[in-house]
Amino acid sequence: MNEPAALELRDVVKRFGEVTAVDHVSFTVGASEFFSLLGPSGCGKTTTLRMLAGFEIPTEGQVLIQGNDASRLPPYRRDTNLVFQSYALFPHMTVAQNVAFGPERKKLSKDEVRTRVGEALDAVRLQGYADRTPRELSGGQQQRVALARALANRPAVLLLDEPLGALDLKLREEMQFELKRIQREVGISFVYVTHDQGEAITMSDRIAVMHDGRIEHLGTPEEIYLRPASVFVAGFIGQASLIPVTVEAREGDAWAVMLPGKGRATVAGASPDTVPGAPGVLVLRPEHLQLSAEGGPNGRAGMAVRVLEETFQGSVVRYLVEGPDAAKLSVVTPLDRRLPEGSSQRQAWVSWDERWSYLLPA
Amino acid sequence: MAVASARAEARAAAKVSGRVAAYALPPSIWLLVLFGGPLALLLWMSFQLRSITGATGYTLDNYATIFTDPTYLKVMWNTVLICTVSMAVMLIVAVPIAYLLAFRVRPRYELLLLLMFVMAGELNPLIRIYAWRIMLGREGVVNSVLQAVGVIDAPIDALLFTRLSVVIVLATTYIPYTTIPIYAALKAVEPDLLEAANDLGSRLTTTFRKLLLPLAAPGIFVAIIIVYIPMFSEFATPALVGGTSGYMIGNAIQEQVLEAGNWGIGAAMSFMLLTLSVVVAFLGYRGAKIRRLEASS
Numbered sequence: 016m017n018e019p020a021a022l023e024l025r026d027v028v029k030r031f032g033e034v035t036a037v038d039h040v041s042f043t044v045g046a047s048e049f050f051s052l053l054g055p056s057g058c059g060k061t062t063t064l065r066m067l068a069g070f071e072i073p074t075e076g077q078v079l080i081q082g083n084d085a086s087r088l089p090p091y092r093r094d095t096n097l098v099f100q101s102y103a104l105f106p107h108m109t110v111a112q113n114v115a116f117g118p119e120r121k122k123l124s125k126d127e128v129r130t131r132v133g134e135a136l137d138a139v140r141l142q143g144y145a146d147r148t149p150r151e152l153s154g155g156q157q158q159r160v161a162l163a164r165a166l167a168n169r170p171a172v173l174l175l176d177e178p179l180g181a182l183d184l185k186l187r188e189e190m191q192f193e194l195k196r197i198q199r200e201v202g203i204s205f206v207y208v209t210h211d212q213g214e215a216i217t218m219s220d221r222i223a224v225m226h227d228g229r230i231e232h233l234g235t236p237e238e239i240y241l242r243p244a245s246v247f248v249a250g251f252i253g254q255a256s257l258i259p260v261t262v263e264a265r266e267g268d269a270w271a272v273m274l275p276g277k278g279r280a281t282v283a284g285a286s287p288d289t290v291p292g293a294p295g296v297l298v299l300r301p302e303h304l305q306l307s308a309e310g311g312p313n314g315r316a317g318m319a320v321r322v323l324e325e326t327f328q329g330s331v332v333r334y335l336v337e338g339p340d341a342a343k344l345s346v347v348t349p350l351d352r353r354l355p356e357g358s359s360q361r362q363a364w365v366s367w368d369e370r371w372s373y374l375l376p377a
Numbered sequence: 378m379a380v381a382s383a384r385a386e387a388r389a390a391a392k393v394s395g396r397v398a399a400y401a402l403p404p405s406i407w408l409l410v411l412f413g414g415p416l417a418l419l420l421w422m423s424f425q426l427r428s429i430t431g432a433t434g435y436t437l438d439n440y441a442t443i444f445t446d447p448t449y450l451k452v453m454w455n456t457v458l459i460c461t462v463s464m465a466v467m468l469i470v471a472v473p474i475a476y477l478l479a480f481r482v483r484p485r486y487e488l489l490l491l492l493m494f495v496m497a498g499e500l501n502p503l504i505r506i507y508a509w510r511i512m513l514g515r516e517g518v519v520n521s522v523l524q525a526v527g528v529i530d531a532p533i534d535a536l537l538f539t540r541l542s543v544v545i546v547l548a549t550t551y552i553p554y555t556t557i558p559i560y561a562a563l564k565a566v567e568p569d570l571l572e573a574a575n576d577l578g579s580r581l582t583t584t585f586r587k588l589l590l591p592l593a594a595p596g597i598f599v600a601i602i603i604v605y606i607p608m609f610s611e612f613a614t615p616a617l618v619g620g621t622s623g624y625m626i627g628n629a630i631q632e633q634v635l636e637a638g639n640w641g642i643g644a645a646m647s648f649m650l651l652t653l654s655v656v657v658a659f660l661g662y663r664g665a666k667i668r669r670l671e672a673s674s
Contacts, residue, residue, distance in 0.1 A: 068576055069576075070575075070576075089575070090576045091578045091580055092578075099572070103567060106570075107591045120579050164573075
């Protein structure tokens with residue numbers, strides 16, 4: 016572990032006039048790690064990426080690339096390459112000329128440039144397209160050219176700015192696996208900016224969830240999904256049902272809480288900041304909730320609810336239900352456990368396995 | 378059914394084209410009479426000797442004279458040199474200005490600067506030329522300032538009534554018309570492309586050569602068409618600031634026609650100028666068209 020990290024941000028701040036776009040952000044990206052910056056628009060993820068690429072200079076803090084301070088290096092002197100959301104392909108050059116642009120700037124020999132162009136086009140599976148111009152290609156192919164052009168430079172870190180944003184859904188899903196395969200094959204660290212939590216969860220080794228210029232949670236996709244660090248993260252990642260509760264007492268590793276409607280439940284996992292007696296939020300995932308027409312306490316945590324809406328979604332049915340104190344929950348049920356017809360507006364019982372619930376301070 | 382509707386369509390098309398022809402007729406006649414007529418007359422005159430005092434029969438003497446007489450050859454060389462140097466100077470200045478306007482100036486100042494630039498070109502030509510005489514003369518602003526600062530001891534005479542002064546005045550006159558088409562071409566370039574080039578290891582100088590110049594090329598060719606050609610027929614500027622060394626074809630034509638009464642030579646030179654313009658326009662058009670096809674996405 017003496018090898019320096021591919022990339023490190025140390026307490027980086029970026030202000031534009033009065034506005035703080037990035038507020039004391041620190042993280043490290045390991046060699047050949049797939050790292051995502053995830054957050055809603057305006058959260059500072061793109062500004063962070065632009066500081067990594069060199070298009071913005073941090074107001075405070077440092078950017079280290081392979082252990083060397085690169086905070087003030089211009090983009091053309093950095094060992095990073097960026098895949099633009101707009102692809103930014105050079106329209107007057109062929110695919111091969113586009114891909115060769117980086118290696119040619121490094122003053123490599125003609126043979127070496129040709130080798131790199133060939134390898135990069137191989138990696139993105141566009142071997143036969145070298146002599147086309149960008150406008151003769153589909154959106155997905157242009158996206159691959161943009162990727163090949165950045166890879167041909169063999170950067171220490173590849174930066175990707177919502178590269179799949181302009182593609183349609185099916186192509187986007189294909190490209191997620193493609194990107195992951197390419198990243199494994201070339202072994203370069205990827206820093207991937209996206210607002211799409213599904214994309215981030217599918218591809219990333221680790222995710223930094225950003226909000227208002229800060230990192231709210233940095234962890235593996237599983238940690239972020241199952242043990243979110245804040246209510247914002249819980250709400251942003253996947254569908255979450257958030258139930259306001261009152262924290263009562265610690266019981267070993269678990270916590271006892273009071274649900275709306277005075278029911279009681281035990282919660283297996285809790286944020287380290289949980290305090291007894293304080294208001295808390297119970298985080299439940301729709302697929303961990305179970306809905307039954309009759310019911311009552313059945314040894315599992317649960318509460319009485321009213322069914323508001325039923326939505327058929329193909330393989331599953333999604334219910335919107337309302338508990339006491341107007342707490343709304345989303346429940347996803349396989350078709351074979353669907354409620355009997357005409358259940359809308361009826362009373363039902365929702366229950367969950369306490370191992371899949373997580374407690375956060377409100 | 379299909380045949381009937383096809384016939385109806387053909388009739389409708391004929392009706393439309395008939396109407397277009399009707400609209401086009403008056404301006405066509407106008408052009409033919411007022412532009413084509415004099416042009417034909419000029420062509421006829423270029424093959425006549427002293428045609429003002431009566432026809433002398435067809436001859437190629439006028440063309441032979443302007444292509445062999447050293448005086449005329451020198452004037453032609455002078456004209457090409459002055460126009461080409463002016464054009465080159467303008468392109469060297471216009472491309473960076475267009476780049477700055479298109480990419481570097483804050484959007485809210487962009488239009489204002491562009492407008493100021495155009496307004497400067499709308500100044501009355503005579504006033505502008507006389508202003509330059511005041512600037513460049515022996516006692517002019519440039520010489521006075523240089524002397525006051527101590528850069529020179531005696532005034533530089535070469536500033537006025539030389540080819541240099543014609544180049545300076547022409548270049549400053551036509552610079553807006555050179556810059557604007559280039560600016561328009563660059564404005565169509567995604568700013569992301571410049572960042573991508575920078576990101577891939579290209580400094581600004583390389584980006585200019587590899588990216589901005591090829592993408593600005595359609596604008597550069599348009600600028601050449603609308604600036605290089607009109608400069609060839611300039612006569613006011615060389616007459617007022619050119620002196621004897623900055624003498625151009627326009628002045629020679631004026632002198633032959635108005636002072637020497639030699640319409641044949643004047644007409645021949647006008648035709649030679651027209652041919653040159655058509656050639657430059659064609660090359661510029663070809664260049665702009667090819668480049669546009671390559672650069673558009």
